[in-house]
Amino acid sequence: MDGPVGVSQCSIPPGSSFTYNFTIDQPGTYWYHSHERGQYPDGLRGPLIVHDSEDPHKDLYDEEIVLTLSDWYHDLMPALLKGFISIANPSGAEPVPQSALMNDTQNLNVKIEAGKTYLFRIINIGAFAAQYVWFEEHTMKVVEVDGVYTEPMDADMIYVTAAQRYSVLLTAKNDTSSNFAFVGSMDEDLFDTVPDSLNPNVTGWLVYDDTKDKPEPKEIDAFEPFDDFNLVPYDKETLLDKVDQSITLDLKMDNLNDGANYAFFNDVTYVPPKVPTLYSVLSTGSNATNPTVYGSNTNSFVLGHNEVIEIILNNDDPGKHPFHLHGHAFQVVERSEEEAGFYDATSTPTLPATPMRRDTILVRPNGFIRLRFKSDNPGVWLFHCHIEWHVTSGLIATMVEAPLEVQKQLDGKIPQDHLEVCQAQNMPTKGNAAGNSVDVLDLTSEPMPAGRIPAGFTARGIVALVFSCLAAFLGMGVIGWYGMKPIKTRTA
Numbered sequence: 001m002d003g004p005v006g007v008s009q010c011s012i013p014p015g016s017s018f019t020y021n022f023t024i025d026q027p028g029t030y031w032y033h034s035h036e037r038g039q040y041p042d043g044l045r046g047p048l049i050v051h052d053s054e055d056p057h058k059d060l061y062d063e064e065i066v067l068t069l070s071d072w073y074h075d076l077m078p079a080l081l082k083g084f085i086s087i088a089n090p091s092g093a094e095p096v097p098q099s100a101l102m103n104d105t106q107n108l109n110v111k112i113e114a115g116k117t118y119l120f121r122i123i124n125i126g127a128f129a130a131q132y133v134w135f136e137e138h139t140m141k142v143v144e145v146d147g148v149y150t151e152p153m154d155a156d157m158i159y160v161t162a163a164q165r166y167s168v169l170l171t172a173k174n175d176t177s178s179n180f181a182f183v184g185s186m187d188e189d190l191f192d193t194v195p196d197s198l199n200p201n202v203t204g205w206l207v208y209d210d211t212k213d214k215p216e217p218k219e220i221d222a223f224e225p226f227d228d229f230n231l232v233p234y235d236k237e238t239l240l241d242k243v244d245q246s247i248t249l250d251l252k253m254d255n256l257n258d259g260a261n262y263a264f265f266n267d268v269t270y271v272p273p274k275v276p277t278l279y280s281v282l283s284t285g286s287n288a289t290n291p292t293v294y295g296s297n298t299n300s301f302v303l304g305h306n307e308v309i310e311i312i313l314n315n316d317d318p319g320k321h322p323f324h325l326h327g328h329a330f331q332v333v334e335r336s337e338e339e340a341g342f343y344d345a346t347s348t349p350t351l352p353a354t355p356m357r358r359d360t361i362l363v364r365p366n367g368f369i370r371l372r373f374k375s376d377n378p379g380v381w382l383f384h385c386h387i388e389w390h391v392t393s394g395l396i397a398t399m400v401e402a403p404l405e406v407q408k409q410l411d412g413k414i415p416q417d418h419l420e421v422c423q424a425q426n427m428p429t430k431g432n433a434a435g436n437s438v439d440v441l442d443l444t445s446e447p448m449p450a451g452r453i454p455a456g457f458t459a460r461g462i463v464a465l466v467f468s469c470l471a472a473f474l475g476m477g478v479i480g481w482y483g484m485k486p487i488k489t490r491t492a
Contacts, residue, residue: 002326002327002380003020004035004326004382005272006272006273006276006277007276007277007278007380007398008277008278008379008380009276009278009418009421009422010418010421010427010429011421011425012421013421013424018417018421024050027050027051027052027147028052028144028147028165028167029049029122029123029166029167030047030048030147030165031045031047031048031123031163031165032048033045033125037077037078038077038078038080038081038127038388038392039077040125040127041071041073041077041388042076047066047068047121047123047125049066056149057119057143057144057152060117060119060143060169061117061118061169062118063116063118063119064119064120065118065121066103066123067103067110067121067122067123067204068104068122068125069100069101069122069123069124069125069131069133069160069184069202070100070104070124070127071097071099071127071129071186072097072098072100073095073098073127074098075095077127077388080095083095084389084392084393085260085261085262085392086259086260087258087259087260089261090255090261091192092253092262093193094191094192094387096191096192096198097129098198099198099199099202100129100184100185100199100200100201100202102184102204106202106203107205108202108203108204108205109205109207109214110182110205110206111210112172112207112208113172113208114173114175114176114208115171115173115174116171116172117170117171117172118169118170119143119168119169120140120168120169120170121165121166121167122160122166122167123165124160124161124162124165126162127162127387127388127389128162128387128388128389129162129187129200130160130161130162130186130187130190130320130322130362131185131186132157132159132184132223132225133157133158133182133183133184133185134156134157134158134182134220135182135206136181137180138170138171138172138180138206139155140155140156140158140168141153141154141155141169141170142154142155142167142168144165144167145164145166145231145356145358146164146165146360147358147359148234148329148357149234149235150231150232150233151232151233152169153226153231155168155225155226156224156226157223157225157226158226158228159187161320161360162322162360162386162387162388163322163324163386164358164360172208175208176208176209177208177209177212178215179207179208179209179212179215180206180208180215181205181217181218182203182204182206183202183204183217184201185200185202185223186200186201187223187320188200190319190320190387201217203216203217228356228358228361231356233355233357236354237331237354237357238353238354239331239333239352239353239354239355240331240372240373240374242308243310243372244304244308245304245307245308245309245310246309246310246312247301247309247312248312248313248314248343249266249299249311249312249313249314249383250265250266250316250342251263251264251265251313251314251317251363251395252267253319253393256269256449256450256452257450257451257453258450258451260450262394262449262450263385263390263393264395265299265395265397266299268296268297268299269297269393269394269395270298270299270394270395270398271449272298273297273432273433274427274433274435274445274446274447275427275428275429275431275432277294277298277300277380277398277400277433278380278406279418279429280431280440281400281403281407282406282410282413282414283412284432285407287440287441288400288404288406289302289403289404290302291400292441292443293432293433294398294433295432295433295443295446295447296433296446296448297433297446297447297448298398299396299398300397300399301399301400302400302403303375303399303400303401303402304402305375305376305378305401305404306374307374307375308374309373310333310370310371310372311325311371311372311383312368312370314342314343314368315363315364315365315366315367315368316342316366317365317366318365318366319365320362320364320365321363321385321390322360322361322362322363322386322387323361323362323363323383323384323385324359324360324382324385324386325359325360325371325382325383326359326381326382326383327377327379327381327401328359328374328381329357329359329373330357330358330359330361330371330373331356331371331372332356332358332371333351333355333371333372334349334351334368334369334370335361335362335363335367335368335369336364336368336369337364337367338364338365338366339364339366339367340366340367340368341367341368343368343370355372360386375401378403379401379406380400380401380406381399382398382399383396383398383399384396394449414429432446433446434447
């Protein structure tokens with residue numbers, strides 16, 4: 001019931017319905033959203049809060065407030081995506097949003113009472129922009145990230161990437177003589193160009209007294225956010241050692257022969273299979289442990305059951321990327337500084353004894369991250385950049401976790417709701433990524449990306465180059481001939 005199209009279900013066709021039936025066993029701050037064709041920035045999204053009677057921090061606050069952050073595009077996603085993945089955009093420059101929002105609006109007023117402590121559940125539901133967040137003259141105390149309780153830690157400013165969540169305690173002043181601004185400011189480092197008209201900030205107010213002014217936010221000298229790497233999980237889960245399987249993912253952005261720019265893991269840009277990967281797990285028997293059946297273009301990795309899995313991600317790109325893992329919270333074992341290059345296995349850094357744990361983490365430009373988790377949740381889980389532009393351009397890997405356990409749990413059966421939406425679109429529900437249920441190792445006719453740009457020149461390219469050079473020389477000759485002509489003078 002995870003939801004991504006081509007991974008755990010077929011898309012829900014217009015006019016249809018689909019029931020998600022799942023058991024909630026993980027409290028915290030979450031959100032739901034479409035995982036298809038860039039739909040969620042157009043509004044198919046919202047907070048999903050799971051309360052916990054055993055919340056270790058429940059006695060520390062009086063009320064809670066949900067605060068969403070997002071970036072706002074004035075145009076709808078289908079047209080934006082068409083222009084983004086296009087020969088007209090060979091550099092892969094992402095569309096820049098027109099503004100930032102809080103709770104899908106601006107100039108948000110939050111009424112608070114003197115002396116009370118509030119739990120702000122802050123969720124970035126945006127398509128692209130991370131946001132710096134701060135409350136003027138108030139200190140935040142971080143107590144949860146991405147559904148993981150933490151030891152309370154003070155923060156004057158936090159940095160919230162797309163898909164990240166923070167729960168922070170904020171204690172109101174006893175003095176009601178003033179109201180105070182709080183600000184979300186989009187990280188403009190992510191934007192290829194910054195339009196002169198862009199206001200990256202969105203402002204809200206802690207309103208102590210409706211009759212008092214709401215002051216403009218103060219200028220700040222620099223963004224100096226709290227470092228989430230320093231957070232300690234409340235349960236003190238120790239570092240997972242004795243890694244059973246290590247997966248290295250090298251990230252790059254490059255062009256294919258359609259002229260458009262795509263995103264790659266290990267030189268593979270993700271293309272959805274004909275059969276959703278979960279259905280391939282359920283219909284391929286003992287071959288479900290063979291990654292071949294999941295296709296050449298899904299970046300699929302088969303994980304053993306109850307093993308320690310390590311993901312090493314090398315960012316060969318000058319941009320920041322927030323990576324999200326479905327189905328798990330991971331330990332952040334190591335995160336490099338900007339421009340640190342690829343992970344070096346010979347290095348011996350001191351690793352945290354109780355690493356920060358969450359499900360979305362930022363990798364810095366031309367840097368790397370090391371993550372670890374235990375494969376104790378059989379299923380098919382995506383690992384992907386949560387910038388929606390990069391999802392659509394293929395920055396996705398597929399973790400096929402304990403496939404034989406999945407077969408046992410579901411007895412090989414696909415729920416009827418799942419079957420019906422696939423049948424309504426004549427989409428296959430058995431076999432490998434190519435829809436082949438007879439020979440599941442035969443991937444003939446599997447979905448493919450655009451072709452590679454050939455190394456060196458093709459015959460066509462050479463002809464084009466020769467004629468370009470001839471045209472250039474001819475043009476230079478004409479200019480030279482014209483310049484050497486004698487200048488005629490007119491006499492009165």
